[in-house]
Amino acid sequence: MVTPVRVVVALCLVAPFVAMLWVSSYAKADPAFIGIPFFYWYQMLWVLISTALTMIAYTLFQREQRARKAARAEGGARS
Incomplete structure (x- = not known):
């Protein structure tokens, strides 16, 4: 899935x-x-x-992964 955060991560790594x-x-x-x-x-x-730039990309990606994992866990708890 392409998200704005992943686009920024890719730009940081490609630059x-x-x-x-x-x-x-x-x-x-x-x-x-x-x-x-x-x-x-x-x-x-x-x-x-x-x-x-690599440190920024890593931090952004990890933050997005944690948020996605928390959202998935929260969605599963509601069901």
């Missing part, structure tokens, strides 16, 4: 792949950051961003 596969957007040396070429610090920045 790093799109960013890393679009090589022409970061295949350059400038602007350098503390002497590190853009190519390298951009990729390292995406390691941190990917971690944050």
Whole structure:
């Protein structure tokens, strides 16, 4: 079942792949950051961003699963 939460989870998980596969957007040396070429610090920045997005996706998915399980249990208790 497609829900808005699952769409957000999918976007969080797909964004790093799109960013890393679009090589022409970061295949350059400038602007350098503390002497590190853009190519390298951009990729390292995406390691941190990917971690944050994965944590967000996991949290949202777990929250939705708990809510769905609680709704199922509540619906079964009424019957």
